[in-house]
Amino acid sequence: QQMAFLNKGLRIALEDLRPEALIQPDGDDSAAPVQRADEFLYEQGLKDYVAYLNESKKSEPVHPEIIDFESEDKERRISVEIAMQWTGSYQEAVYTYANTINTHEGGTHEEGFRAALTTLVNRYARQTNQLKEKDENLTGEDVREGLTAIVSVKLGEPQ
Known part of the structure; x- marks a missing residue:
């Protein structure tokens, strides 16, 4: 996140592909687990x-x-x-x-x-x-x- 702040307009996308890192989307127990992902982009x-x-x-x-x-x-x-x-x-x-x-x-x-x-x-x-x-x-x-x-x-x- 810090790297995206320091480099205006740089998009950094992270995805955790480890099987043990699966999460339930929005706490919905009936939905299929998904990979955790974060994206950082700071235009200013x-x-x-x-x-x-x-x-x-x-x-x-x-x-x-x-x-x-x-x-x-x-x-x-x-x-x-x-x-x-x-x-x-x-x-x-x-x-x-x-x-x-x-x-x-x-x-x-x-x-x-x-x-x-x-x-x-x-x-x-x-x-x-x-x-x-x-x-x-x-x-x-x-x-x-x-x-x-x-x-x-x-x-x-x-x-």
Whole structure:
């Protein structure tokens, strides 16, 4: 399922062909048993992933739209895709991937995302007078509270 989220538009179909894996369709005892099958297809990729995570955590979004963007540098053979949404939760949930592999130990892509997000939110808060000149900047922890985000980079020549 995760692979389908990380690859927008990729359809993954799984079928369990083991004889012992037969199941009754919809609990109907009179019907013939069938093979268990699952199919995953997410046309919006990371946006669908963020929505799925927020629904599974029962986290109420603070804003209706999931923010997403992507960029690619063909010359350097690198692309980045990000989707994020703030919720009423007190916890942050930032997941990062490099070439569809979970980078749970972080990396420069995660550090860069965290730093850029904090900088941009503070800049916006100052430009819109949410933060006054005398006010301290928001911390990264403050900015990310309640945030669900997925950062996926694809590298042509990973290190």
